[in-house]
Amino acid sequence: MSLFSAIQGSANALRVNQLGLQVVGNNIANVNTPGYVRQDLVVAPALGYRAGDLIIGQGVQAVAVEQKLDNFVLERLRQTQSQLSYQEVLESANGELESFLNELTGNDISTRMSNLSSAFQEVANQPGSESIRALAIQRGQELASQLRSVSDSVTKASLRNRDEVGQAVQQINRLVDSIAKLNLRIVEMEGGSMSDAVGLRDERLKAMDELSNYVDITTQEQPNGAVTVFVGGDYLVTDAIPRKVKAELVDDGEFSNLELRFEDTDARVNVSGGKIRGLYEAAQMATSQGFLGKLDSLTRDIIHVVNRIHSQGQGSQGFRSLQSEVIVNKTDVPLEVSNPDFNIENGSFTITLTDRRTSSSTTYEIPVRQQGMTTDTTPEQLAAAIDSIVGLSASVTNNGRFEIRSESEALTFSFSNDTSGALASLGINTFFTGDTASTIQVRSEITQDPTKLAISTSGVGNGAANAIRLAEAFNSPSSLLGGRSLNGIYDAIISDTTREINTQKGIADGLRNFQQTLESKHLGISGVNLDEEAVKMMLFQRAFQAQSRLVSVASDLLETLVNII
Numbered sequence: 295m296s297l298f299s300a301i302q303g304s305a306n307a308l309r310v311n312q313l314g315l316q317v318v319g320n321n322i323a324n325v326n327t328p329g330y331v332r333q334d335l336v337v338a339p340a341l342g343y344r345a346g347d348l349i350i351g352q353g354v355q356a357v358a359v360e361q362k363l364d365n366f367v368l369e370r371l372r373q374t375q376s377q378l379s380y381q382e383v384l385e386s387a388n389g390e391l392e393s394f395l396n397e398l399t400g401n402d403i404s405t406r407m408s409n410l411s412s413a414f415q416e417v418a419n420q421p422g423s424e425s426i427r428a429l430a431i432q433r434g435q436e437l438a439s440q441l442r443s444v445s446d447s448v449t450k451a452s453l454r455n456r457d458e459v460g461q462a463v464q465q466i467n468r469l470v471d472s473i474a475k476l477n478l479r480i481v482e483m484e485g486g487s488m489s490d491a492v493g494l495r496d497e498r499l500k501a502m503d504e505l506s507n508y509v510d511i512t513t514q515e516q517p518n519g520a521v522t523v524f525v526g527g528d529y530l531v532t533d534a535i536p537r538k539v540k541a542e543l544v545d546d547g548e549f550s551n552l553e554l555r556f557e558d559t560d561a562r563v564n565v566s567g568g569k570i571r572g573l574y575e576a577a578q579m580a581t582s583q584g585f586l587g588k589l590d591s592l593t594r595d596i597i598h599v600v601n602r603i604h605s606q607g608q609g610s611q612g613f614r615s616l617q618s619e620v621i622v623n624k625t626d627v628p629l630e631v632s633n634p635d636f637n638i639e640n641g642s643f644t645i646t647l648t649d650r651r652t653s654s655s656t657t658y659e660i661p662v663r664q665q666g667m668t669t670d671t672t673p674e675q676l677a678a679a680i681d682s683i684v685g686l687s688a689s690v691t692n693n694g695r696f697e698i699r700s701e702s703e704a705l706t707f708s709f710s711n712d713t714s715g716a717l718a719s720l721g722i723n724t725f726f727t728g729d730t731a732s733t734i735q736v737r738s739e740i741t742q743d744p745t746k747l748a749i750s751t752s753g754v755g756n757g758a759a760n761a762i763r764l765a766e767a768f769n770s771p772s773s774l775l776g777g778r779s780l781n782g783i784y785d786a787i788i789s790d791t792t793r794e795i796n797t798q799k800g801i802a803d804g805l806r807n808f809q810q811t812l813e814s815k816h817l818g819i820s821g822v823n824l825d826e827e828a829v830k831m832m833l834f835q836r837a838f839q840a841q842s843r844l845v846s847v848a849s850d851l852l853e854t855l856v857n858i859i
């Protein structure tokens with residue numbers, strides 16, 4: 295009976311060693327297969343039997359074929375991949391922003407500001423040159439064009455990032471559906487056995503790894519082999535049930551962004567990592583809290599400072615008619631109420647009326663009350679004060695613009711000594727129009743008639759003191775800017791942006807290095823090592839040969855016994 299037991303035990307061992315060689319062969323065959331996880335044959339001693347007072351072993355038995363995985367390392371790897379995908383989207387967006395700014399290339403905003411300042415200085419040096427005036431106006435147009443170009447590029451990039459969220463949703467739903475289907479197949483194949491459905495599990499691991507590129511996920515394997523996938527505390531997949539998501543346009547009153555929501559409940563998906571989170575934040579560049587907000591703020595400062603100076607100057611010719619660029623919403627309320635964007639102080643400005651026939655001039659002071667009271671100057675009152683000047687007519691048009699006209703072809707008017715800021719706020723005798731980087735332009739009256747460039751402070755056609763003030767506007771600290779200069783504000787924006795870009799790049803580089811470390815650790819556990827597989831193959835081969843020899847010896851002994859009988 296013991297010889298038969300020996301043969302039976304050896305036969306079991308032969309089958310186990312055959313399985314071992316098959317597992318090794320499968321590992322070697324998939325050594326270059328992306329995402330393949332190394333398999334191991336799990337063996338255990340077979341149950342023994344009693345022979346008299348002895349308990350004899352019956353060899354070895356195959357228990358399971360398992361994947362070699364460290365789930366903790368794998369989970370950390372997915373989390374790192376999510377954060378890296380998030381940072382790489384921001385890194386790419388910041389790289390685009392750098393290209394939009396074109397700093398240090400000679401085709402950037404700082405160069406355009408410097409060129410305009412230099413052009414104003416040239417006008418001060420040669421006030422009688424029409425070509426120099428035209429060049430200064432052109433430099434102003436170039437600065438406005440550069441600001442509009444950067445604004446347009448940032449807005450388009452933000453919209454492109456926003457639209458990518460919608461494209462990513464399709465991939466997320468595809469992966470979620472795939473994981474749910476694989477869960478079902480894995481549960482059916484494993485069916486309570488001790489072995490892993492290795493091919494299907496490899497495919498599911500790849501799907502979860504790809505999903506972690508889009509959103510930050512956590513996973514939990516169930517006893518039946520299915521995996522539950524969570525994002526932000528809500529499940530995406532449980533057993534064979536996928537939970538689809540959708541991209542919904544959300545308008546915050548400033549920028550319409552796409553937001554990830556669950557299809558079944560319409561609840562917001564709380565995403566804190568992955569490509570989706572990166573696209574969310576990259577799209578925010580076009581908001582007041584993003585880069586575009588800083589650019590718009592700089593543009594408003596440029597418009598305000600330059601217009602405040604220009605509005606108090608005079609060109610080589612006066613005006614016969616003029617309309618304000620800025621609209622007032624109501625005419626019977628104080629100026630600051632009629633348009634909240636006005637920067638008006640308690641003060642006054644001067645209008646000079648000139649008779650070209652006699653070259654005589656008369657000045658009129660127009661008071662502007664701004665004390666935060668109901669008695670403050672209204673648009674109607676301001677128009678009436680100007681209209682009271684003999685030879686001028688003034689009114690607020692139906693579209694909310696101030697209109698001033700001389701009542702005789704021989705009469706022209708000009709402005710000076712504005713201590714209230716009303717002229718610049720209303721867009722009267724200003725250089726720039728608009729209020730954001732996307733809308734800034736040089737005033738059309740100036741581009742069409744360079745004589746309206748206000749370079750003087752001592753009367754129409756006299757001197758160029760205002761041109762000097764305009765030239766100094768970019769470098770000199772201004773009380774309108776809290777003691778800062780326009781160049782200083784722009785330099786601070788570039789410095790902050792560069793620091794953010796470098797910080798982002800440093801974080802991304804650190805995550806890439808950490809990911810490589812985790813990837814190496816994961817491959818060390820789950821990857822196929824040909825040297826190790828070769829050693830295992832030799833061990834299984836030798837064990838198979840030894841068991842075959844044992845079967846042969848036991849067979850010879852049985853034959854001897856039979857012959858004796």
